[in-house]
Structure formats: C-alpha cells, structure tokens
Amino acid sequence: MDLPPLSFHASLGKEEPEEIETFLKVVPPAYHQYLDVFSKVKAEKLPTHCACDHHINLQVLLPPVGVIYSISNDGSETLRTYISGNLEKVFIKPSSSSTEAPVLFVKSKDEGLCLWVDYHKLNAVTRKKRYPVPPMNQLLTVFNGFHYLFQHRSAWCM
Known part of the structure; x- marks a missing residue:
C-alpha cells in the first residue's frame, strides 16, 4: 500500500493515530494523496487573509425594527461558546455595523441547540450592487479559447 505524502502525516501530527488509520481504511488508495483535507487541525484554520477592508453598504441607517426576544440560559451559553470559539x-x-442579524436556536438531533443566524433582516437593508451583465453570446466570444480563468481581486491571498 502506498503511503500518503509526508504533508498528510505532518498535518495530522496532533491527531490520534486511530483517526489516521481510520482515514487510511475509509478513503480509497487512489485518493490517499488528498487525505490532508480531512484533517481536523487544518479545518480549524483559514487561508491567510489579505489586508483589505470589506464594507457592506447599508441603505439609510434606521433604528432596528423588531421585537427583542429573551434567550434561555442554554441558548445564552451556546451563543457565548459559539462566539468565543469562532473569535479564537x-x-x-x-x-462595527449598526445593523444586526437575529440569532435563533433550533433543537438538534442530539438534543443540543443548533445556532441559526437569520440574515434576512441584514439583507433587507443592504444596498445591492447591480452591474449590467453582457449577453451570453458576447461572453462566449470573449472567453473562447481560454484555458484558465482567475479572479483578479480576491479577498483571500493564495
């Protein structure tokens, strides 16, 4: 059996040997070179972020309209855990936005609370950027023969 690349074992260094063996058994040998995608350690990290600010332009700033609901102790603890974990x-x-998105809790299958963020209110006050889209036949003519396309202005550095 071919062993996966060294980067796989290096990226899984903090994980249990049983998990590595499980990966090797479950994933077909043809895909062992991609085993690092299943690493819990790598899943905890995002790609390097470029130094650019992203702003969501809002329509006229109005005071929030809606009912403020109280959260149960379980919901409050779940929300604190979610926020602190994802901030870390x-x-x-x-x-720094003046607009918020309501947070709801749904019971999950394991009887825990699942956090659900309702972005409908935020989307309702977001100023939409609309650009004219060229006709499809013009796009096909322009991109005919291209082998690789890339996004020039990306929020994430590669």
Whole structure:
C-alpha cells in the first residue's frame, strides 16, 4: 500500500493515530494523496487573509425594527461558546455595523441547540450592487479559447 505524502502525516501530527488509520481504511488508495483535507487541525484554520477592508453598504441607517426576544440560559451559553470559539479561530471578527442579524436556536438531533443566524433582516437593508451583465453570446466570444480563468481581486491571498 502506498503511503500518503509526508504533508498528510505532518498535518495530522496532533491527531490520534486511530483517526489516521481510520482515514487510511475509509478513503480509497487512489485518493490517499488528498487525505490532508480531512484533517481536523487544518479545518480549524483559514487561508491567510489579505489586508483589505470589506464594507457592506447599508441603505439609510434606521433604528432596528423588531421585537427583542429573551434567550434561555442554554441558548445564552451556546451563543457565548459559539462566539468565543469562532473569535479564537478568527472565523468571525467583531463588527462595527449598526445593523444586526437575529440569532435563533433550533433543537438538534442530539438534543443540543443548533445556532441559526437569520440574515434576512441584514439583507433587507443592504444596498445591492447591480452591474449590467453582457449577453451570453458576447461572453462566449470573449472567453473562447481560454484555458484558465482567475479572479483578479480576491479577498483571500493564495
């Protein structure tokens, strides 16, 4: 049996040997070179972020309209855990926006609480950027013969 590349074992260094063996058994040998995708350690990290600010332009700033609901102790604890965990991983950042998205909790199959963020209110006050889209036949003419396309202005550095 071919062993996966060294980067796989290096990336899984903090994981249990049983998990590595499970990966080797479950994933077909043809895909062992991609085993690092299943690493829990790598899943906790995002790609390097470029130094650029992203702003969501809002329509006229109005005071929030809606009912404020109280959260149960379980919901409050779940929310605190979610926010602190994702702030540590840098999956989320503190916001300076004057608009918020309501947070709801749904019972999960294991009787725990699942966090659900309702972005409908935020989307309702976001100023949409609309650009004219060229006709499809014009796009096909322009991109005919291209082998590789890339996004020039990306939020993430490669």
